[in-house]
Amino acid sequence: MAITLKINGQSQEVDAAPGTPLLWVLRDHLGMTGTKFGCGAAQCGACTVHVDGELTRACVTPHDSLDGAAITTIEGVEGRAADAIRKAWVANDVPQCGYCQSGQIMAAAALLRDNPKPDDAAIDAAMSGNLCRCATYMSIRRAIKEAATTL
Amino acid sequence: MLLRDLGIIPAQKSPVTDGGNRPHVNLSRRAFVGGAGLFVIGVTLAGCDIFPEPEIDASAFDLPDAGPSPLTGVKGGDATPMLWIAIDKDGTVKITCHRSEMGQQVWTSMAQIIADELEAEWENVQIVQAEGHERYGDQNTDGSRSVRFNFHRLRVAGAAMRQMLVAAAALYWELPAEKCSAKGGRVSNTENGNTLSYGNLAELAGRLEIPAEEEITLKSRKEWRYINTEMPSFTVPRLVKGEGTFGIDVQRPGMVYAVVARPPQVFGRVASFDDAKARKVPGVLGTVRLPDAKPPALFQPLGGVAVVARDTWAAIEGRRALEVEWASGPNAGYDSEAYAEQLKATAKRSGKLRRARGDAPGALASASKRVVADYYTPHLGQTPMEPPCATAEWTGDTLECWASVQDPQSTRGALAEALGIDKEKITVTPTWLGGAFGRKSKPDFVIEAALIAREVGKPVKLTWTREDDVRHGYYHSVSAQHLEGGLAADGTCTAWLHRTVFPPISSTFDNSVTDPSDGEMGMGASDVPFAVPNLRVESGSAKAHLRIGWLRSVANIYHAFAVQSFAAELAHAAGRDQKDYLLDLIGPARLVDPTAEGAKYGNYGASLEDYPIDTARLRGVIEKAAAMAKWGRKLPKGRGLGIAAHRSFLSYVATVVEVEVSADGALRIPGVWVAVDAGTVINPRHVRAQMEGGTIYGLSNALYGAITAKNGAVVQDNFPSWRLMRMEEAPRAFEVEIIPSDAPPGGVGEPGTPPAAPALANAIFAATGHRLRTLPLIGPDANKLTLPAATSA
Numbered sequence: 001m002a003i004t005l006k007i008n009g010q011s012q013e014v015d016a017a018p019g020t021p022l023l024w025v026l027r028d029h030l031g032m033t034g035t036k037f038g039c040g041a042a043q044c045g046a047c048t049v050h051v052d053g054e055l056t057r058a059c060v061t062p063h064d065s066l067d068g069a070a071i072t073t074i075e076g077v078e079g080r081a082a083d084a085i086r087k088a089w090v091a092n093d094v095p096q097c098g099y100c101q102s103g104q105i106m107a108a109a110a111l112l113r114d115n116p117k118p119d120d121a122a123i124d125a126a127m128s129g130n131l132c133r134c135a136t137y138m139s140i141r142r143a144i145k146e147a148a149t150t151l
Numbered sequence: 152m153l154l155r156d157l158g159i160i161p162a163q164k165s166p167v168t169d170g171g172n173r174p175h176v177n178l179s180r181r182a183f184v185g186g187a188g189l190f191v192i193g194v195t196l197a198g199c200d201i202f203p204e205p206e207i208d209a210s211a212f213d214l215p216d217a218g219p220s221p222l223t224g225v226k227g228g229d230a231t232p233m234l235w236i237a238i239d240k241d242g243t244v245k246i247t248c249h250r251s252e253m254g255q256q257v258w259t260s261m262a263q264i265i266a267d268e269l270e271a272e273w274e275n276v277q278i279v280q281a282e283g284h285e286r287y288g289d290q291n292t293d294g295s296r297s298v299r300f301n302f303h304r305l306r307v308a309g310a311a312m313r314q315m316l317v318a319a320a321a322l323y324w325e326l327p328a329e330k331c332s333a334k335g336g337r338v339s340n341t342e343n344g345n346t347l348s349y350g351n352l353a354e355l356a357g358r359l360e361i362p363a364e365e366e367i368t369l370k371s372r373k374e375w376r377y378i379n380t381e382m383p384s385f386t387v388p389r390l391v392k393g394e395g396t397f398g399i400d401v402q403r404p405g406m407v408y409a410v411v412a413r414p415p416q417v418f419g420r421v422a423s424f425d426d427a428k429a430r431k432v433p434g435v436l437g438t439v440r441l442p443d444a445k446p447p448a449l450f451q452p453l454g455g456v457a458v459v460a461r462d463t464w465a466a467i468e469g470r471r472a473l474e475v476e477w478a479s480g481p482n483a484g485y486d487s488e489a490y491a492e493q494l495k496a497t498a499k500r501s502g503k504l505r506r507a508r509g510d511a512p513g514a515l516a517s518a519s520k521r522v523v524a525d526y527y528t529p530h531l532g533q534t535p536m537e538p539p540c541a542t543a544e545w546t547g548d549t550l551e552c553w554a555s556v557q558d559p560q561s562t563r564g565a566l567a568e569a570l571g572i573d574k575e576k577i578t579v580t581p582t583w584l585g586g587a588f589g590r591k592s593k594p595d596f597v598i599e600a601a602l603i604a605r606e607v608g609k610p611v612k613l614t615w616t617r618e619d620d621v622r623h624g625y626y627h628s629v630s631a632q633h634l635e636g637g638l639a640a641d642g643t644c645t646a647w648l649h650r651t652v653f654p655p656i657s658s659t660f661d662n663s664v665t666d667p668s669d670g671e672m673g674m675g676a677s678d679v680p681f682a683v684p685n686l687r688v689e690s691g692s693a694k695a696h697l698r699i700g701w702l703r704s705v706a707n708i709y710h711a712f713a714v715q716s717f718a719a720e721l722a723h724a725a726g727r728d729q730k731d732y733l734l735d736l737i738g739p740a741r742l743v744d745p746t747a748e749g750a751k752y753g754n755y756g757a758s759l760e761d762y763p764i765d766t767a768r769l770r771g772v773i774e775k776a777a778a779m780a781k782w783g784r785k786l787p788k789g790r791g792l793g794i795a796a797h798r799s800f801l802s803y804v805a806t807v808v809e810v811e812v813s814a815d816g817a818l819r820i821p822g823v824w825v826a827v828d829a830g831t832v833i834n835p836r837h838v839r840a841q842m843e844g845g846t847i848y849g850l851s852n853a854l855y856g857a858i859t860a861k862n863g864a865v866v867q868d869n870f871p872s873w874r875l876m877r878m879e880e881a882p883r884a885f886e887v888e889i890i891p892s893d894a895p896p897g898g899v900g901e902p903g904t905p906p907a908a909p910a911l912a913n914a915i916f917a918a919t920g921h922r923l924r925t926l927p928l929i930g931p932d933a934n935k936l937t938l939p940a941a942t943s944a
Contacts, residue, residue, distance in 0.1 A: 036399070040616055041869050043871060075393045100585075130878070138881065
């Protein structure tokens with residue numbers, strides 16, 4: 001059954017089986033591959049998107065539960081916090097392989113939006129749901145703090 | 152005509168580069184003037200004016216055929232410049248990267264080497280990912296050797312192209328080449344200051360003779376502009392926007408999606424299956440029975456049944472509904488817990504001699520004090536964040552694959568073998584790799600995609616779920632290590648015995664092999680650099696029951712854990728400081744040659760002349776890391792510093808870890824200090840990132856990582872039963888220092904990992920008096936250390 005999703009401000013009609021997680025609708029139906037698959041179990045954060053501004057794991061969120069919701073992905077996230085995060089990510093060369101970084105950026109952007117001056121404990125709390133096997137954690141912490149100084 | 156049109160570089164049109172390598176044209180540098188349609192290139196000179204540059208008509212020059220390249224066989228391989236560099240008329244410099252980009256920033260470092268010698272402007276450089284082909288020489292992106300293998304020949308290629316551009320300008324100006332010089336993407340006439348752009352010169356240059364190696368002048372170190380400089384990454388600016396193509400991101404018209412149900416045990420097989428329910432799942436298109444695997448494992452798929460669907464989720468749901476009866480095969484009896492006891496027992500019996508100096512057994516028998524310790528390390532999974540994924544397209548005659556593979560050439564060979572078709576009909580292009588760590592050296596998943604694609608006649612994207620990745624890997628080997636040390640009355644170490652037991656990686660290629668290879672022994676066991684008068688290294692035999700494969704730093708992990716833990720145990724037995732005692736074990740500055748003592752030592756494929764085992768450099772990183780960590784400072788109760796140092800992949804790394812352990816065993820890591828001597832460095836930022844990443848990879852595995860098996864099947868399935876370190880558990884402070892060196896480049900991707908675990912265990916001992924010899928230290932379920940009864944403090 002076709003339903004309409006609002007993604008990055010645009011309405012998109014999708015026709016996926018009921019219950020199909022948003023992740024696979026984004027990736028396989030809409031060709032928006034910036035949001036990544038890491039575990040399928042909300043354990044790694046690679047698929048993190050914003051739904052009405054809230055951090056959401058797309059791999060366990062049925063797309064048909066999002067009727068009328070505003071979905072934001074890495075391709076569309078913007079605003080002062082997201083811009084500052086992207087800038088600090090580039091300046092610090094945060095990503096290594098980069099695969100988890102869409103999710104890391106979505107989490108970090110939401111953190112700075114809600115808490116422009118996070119301390120280490122706040123960074124731990126906000127970012128510990130996002131795994132990085134390259135272990136860019138040190139760079140992520142540095143870059144969040146650097147981004148915070150620009151807000 | 153562009154240099155790439157010389158027919159040497161095939162035009163790459165693939166999802167990997169499309170959209171990623173659009174020509175960068177700076178319009179302010181271009182102008183069309185004059186009624187005759189004369190094309191000129193304007194250049195802004197320091198100051199102001201637009202200086203018109205006449206377009207060079209290369210066809211106006213009557214030149215003899217340039218002949219074959221004299222640079223096909225320089226050290227490291229083919230350095231023919233057109234293989235690596237193409238310069239467009241607009242000045243865009245396209246550099247071909249033949250290694251796989253997996254986060255080590257090899258796109259950037261390869262470009263730095265070429266662009267420096269070429270004297271290209273950095274903003275004009277673009278990267279083209281090479282497909283798998285022998286013309287590039289070795290493309291196997293493992294073993295921390297992309298820079299080591301290619302540093303010389305890529306410099307030669309860049310310099311050769313620079314000299315050809317200079318020669319083209321000289322020809323055009325009718326000047327001797329000595330009167331022309333190249334800088335910043337232009338060749339200038341040193342007599343009058345006129346300049347010509349590389350883009351304008353490229354076509355003419357491409358028709359000139361390629362200089363022989365002896366005619367090529369490489370830049371001196373002090374002339375380097377990009378090498379040993381923190382040049383910006385080619386991947387990062389795209390990654391932060393969600394751009395770039397990983398293996399899982401490839402899209403082809405009409406593509407379908409697949410996952411595979413595999414036998415739980417290696418060499419298990421499908422006894423029977425019923426796909427009626429699977430086919431009823433909405434979106435499922437059908438199933439494909441894959442051929443059973445037969446020993447040896449090689450790179451072949453494990454067999455099973457593929458479910459093909461219109462999206463990945465439907466394929467996963469279809470697989471859930473699939474009914475398969477498995478025949479368990481020869482490994483069904485494997486229980487890793489019981490097997491650990493066998494390994495430990497083997498490690499206690501005398502084994503095969505791999506290196507000997509003096510009379511270690513005699514010296515142990517007569518030692519004033521004898522110290523004995525046994526260490527155990529479990530199987531590990533590489534678990535890159537992007538699980539194995541591949542897209543394959545079968546045309547009925549040819550096969551095209553895009554996949555996150557570390558070695559597109561061996562992938563191509565394995566595909567040809569599995570499909571029974573000629574290699575020339577197969578194209579394999581690496582995408583970006585979402586991490587690899589050795590897993591993506593094994594292209595079994597690409598073969599699965601190709602077999603399914605041939606069956607369904609449509610492009611197929613195969614995805615491994617995380618459960619597939621954790622359960623069906625090529626695992627880091629389980630190991631037992633037995634060490635004995637003899638001390639004289641003054642605490643000096645007089646005897647060293649190390650016995651190592653683990654199922655070797657060779658078992659994956661020949662299942663009758665049970666003894667470690669010389670290569671594995673040379674990763675921290677037979678190359679031990681200690682100056683102990685009596686030394687003996689032995690190995691024991693062990694049969695593999697899972698597929699065993701490379702994982703970041705490979706056998707160095709368990710060898711460094713045992714050797715560097717035991718060095719600290721000897722220090723404790725001698726009543727000495729860990730760091731001082733380690734330096735004494737290493738002894739004075741000298742070059743160590745294990746082959747003089749009977750070791751068959753391969754030195755990571757390099758000669759000991761080019762890359763000696765230099766204890767001065769090992770001592771250097773230890774002294775540096777200790778100074779960085781303020782070794783010897785007074786610490787509050789519950790805190791401790793541990794140190795470990797290890798040479799691997801021809802680089803030297805020393806690591807100091809500080810831990811804080813509460814009375815109930817809760818662990819924090821307030822700081823880590825790493826000193827690395829990797830010889831000549833291309834990009835210091837990359838080296839620091841690899842040291843941080845490699846160290847935390849080692850800490851994560853040491854604290855939490857264990858793959859276990861019951862009834863031949865892997866027990867763990869996803870995060871968190873397979874557990875990785877998270878942000879809140881990571882070190883709070885981390886400092887890296889790079890020792891300046893003019894030595895040839897060593898590796899950096901792996902050498903950070905081996906010292907991490909022993910430095911951690913040594914720190915825990917310093918903090919608590921508890922010596923932990925079995926990994927993982929915490930495991931998947933606990934949130935603190937389980938501390939045994941205290942050893943004597």
